[in-house]
Amino acid sequence: MMEISKEASLVHNVLLLKGLENPILKEYNDIKKKERELLITKYLSKIMSLLNLDLKNDSLKNSPIRISKMYINEIFSGLDYRNFPKIMLMDNKIKFNGMIMVRDILLISTCEHHFITINGKATIAYIPEDKIIGLSKINRIAQFYAKRPQIQERLTKQLILVLQVLLQTKSVAVVIKMDHFCVKARGICDNNSNVVTSCIDGLFKSNKNIRNDFFLKL
Incomplete structure (x- = not known):
């Protein structure tokens, strides 16, 4: 499993000290990536159903898992300090x-x-x-x-x-x-x-x- 770099840990701690870190739960990284992906998919399916969308439709049926992967791997990847860029x-x-x-x-x-x-x-x-x-x-x-x-x-x-x-x-x-x-x-x-x-x-x-x-x- 990829570890958090010393630079990432350093800036994370400084942001916490200055009150400038995002409101991220400490437990976030304790949930394995695959488990988070499945849980987000489950809840997104529920939201879409509550919006009266038919998840059996070919265009929509895979949307929850697509959105879940997008959240974790792309648009919200900055929530995980294991993704912090390598610094030179x-x-x-x-x-x-x-x-x-x-x-x-x-x-x-x-x-x-x-x-x-x-x-x-x-x-x-x-x-x-x-x-x-x-x-x-x-x-x-x-x-x-x-x-x-x-x-x-x-x-x-x-x-x-x-x-x-x-x-x-x-x-x-x-x-x-x-x-x-x-x-x-x-x-x-x-x-x-x-x-x-x-x-x-x-x-x-x-x-x-x-x-x-x-x-x-x-």
């Missing part, structure tokens, strides 16, 4: 102290209030001290935390804290812009609005020139 950190031997920015990171998440899609993009930047991370790992970390029932505000703060811990630098900036289908598809049904959240720290907060440079490059 390198010593900053060249003493690079400028801004490193990754723009337009695709994020697809789920509103935890309505279980409906949130999607958009993130821009993440950091100023290294002793460590540099492989660039694709920033994307993978962002996508890991997006693959949960989420609220955008929490996701933004999670990403800045996790990267600060892993990169051992305070100077991290995160901006997320997302479309919320709980706004677009229900309630007010506003198809034009989106939500932007940002969180900056370290030199991005204390140095006006660096802060302006970051927001100019968005």
Whole structure:
């Protein structure tokens, strides 16, 4: 069975300490994957029946198991820290102290209030001290935390804290812009609005020139 990496355990504990972890039950990983898949399938079948859908229909009969596998293996895979991406950190031997920015990171998440899609993009930047991370790992970390029932505000703060811990630098900036289908598809049904959240720290907060440079490059 795949184990939780030391990096995953570290950031999970820090998020718990800061009150920024998702409301995940401690017992989640104690239920074997196959058992969870069967239980979710059972309850989804019940929900669909209560919605008056005919599960004997060829188009619907396999929907509960398809949705169950999708929940566990894809859109909610970020609930399981055994899926946390492998991290490659390198010593900053060249003493690079400028801004490193990754723009337009695709994020697809789920509103935890309505279980409906949130999607958009993130821009993440950091100023290294002793460590540099492989660039694709920033994307993978962002996508890991997006693959949960989420609220955008929490996701933004999670990403800045996790990267600060892993990169051992305070100077991290995160901006997320997302479309919320709980706004677009229900309630007010506003198809034009989106939500932007940002969180900056370290030199991005204390140095006006660096802060302006970051927001100019968005």
